[in-house]
Amino acid sequence: MDETKRYFLELSYKGTPFHGWQTQENVMTVQECLENALATYLRKPTPILGSGRTDKGVHANMQVCHFDHSGLPLGENFLSGINAILPKEIAVHSIRQVRDDAHARFDAVRRSYVYRIIFRKNPFLDQLAWHCFYNPDVEKMNLAAEALLRHEDFECFSKVHTDVTHFRCDIMSAHWEQKEGELLFHITANRFLRGMVRTIVGTLMEVGRGFRKPEEMDEVILSRNRANAGKAAPAKGLFLNKIEYRKEIYLD
Structure with a gap:
């Protein structure tokens, strides 16, 4: 056999x-x-x-x-x-x-996502990016994103009624990258909760539009209340980008 x-x-x-x-x-x-x-x-x-x-x-x-x-x-x-x-x-x-x-x-030790935002109509990216009609303040959004590295409980960004035993995540990096005509949000952690990245993006975009102050990000996270976070960004802009494992699990 x-x-x-x-x-x-x-x-x-x-x-x-x-x-x-x-x-x-x-x-x-x-x-x-x-x-x-x-x-x-x-x-x-x-x-x-x-x-x-x-x-x-x-x-x-x-x-x-x-x-x-x-x-x-x-x-x-x-x-x-x-x-x-x-x-x-x-x-x-x-x-x-x-x-x-x-x-x-x-056995996955790190997972990375990228969220893609474009600022002008592009028929080739219509299903692969969130088309926004306003230019957010990227500096303020990066300042707010730093709060993600200071905490470990992210219940406020999770979908409700999810089947997890805890809401702790180790976020290792989170930042916005501005390019010509588009904006990318990069985030890496050991694990993610359901809907977490899209809700983080939606909340940070509210900071970028002036609806929230960067320092309010800590308050949102500490509240552990989904109602205090922003609306989730559209699914079409989100990409699971990389999964990392320890080398010793591979046999070839």
């Missing part, structure tokens, strides 16, 4: 047509599409588990999931085969064998 091996898949996807990452009844999700493609290619049901969930309409420059397979090793032929089955909005970029106990979600 062939030995069962565990693999990490690295993939990217355009989230526009999907109802998020996680499989749900009666809607199309990224996980379901990938599991169906694996079942077709490997000729057997192959459940996967991702590093985390992305909401409806959110994109991923890099997502990681794991699955178990018994049979011949999977390599370059697998990548071309599975990509031929997947819809055009999903692409698998690499496959690596990992330790049998490696876990795409629990």
Whole structure:
């Protein structure tokens, strides 16, 4: 009998047509599409588990999931085969064998998101960025973003009625980057709560528009009350950008 091996898949996807990452009844999700493609290619049901969930309409420059397979090793032929089955909005970029106990979600040490804002109409980015009609004060927004590094409980930015045991996150970096015609928000942490990044962006944009003062960010976080934070930014501007793991989990 062939030995069962565990693999990490690295993939990217355009989230526009999907109802998020996680499989749900009666809607199309990224996980379901990938599991169906694996079942077709490997000729057997192959459940996967991702590093985390992305909401409806959110994109991923890099997502990681794991699955178990018994049979011949999977390599370059697998990548071309599975990509031929997947819809055009999903692409698998690499496959690596990992330790049998490696876990795409629990072994991730850092996760990074990027939120993209544009300031003029662009038909090529319509589904990939939030088109804003005002120019915020980026200096004030960066000043407010520094508050994220001073705290660890972010219940105020989480969706309500979520199934987590605590709201603590270790945010390692958070800043805005201004480019010609666009604005990018970068944030890295060990974990994120549901809806957290979009709500942070929405709150910081209120600072940038003068509706809040930068120093009020600490008060919002300490309140632990979602009602005190801003409206969540649109999903289409958000990208899961990078997942990092310790090298020792990889076997190749």
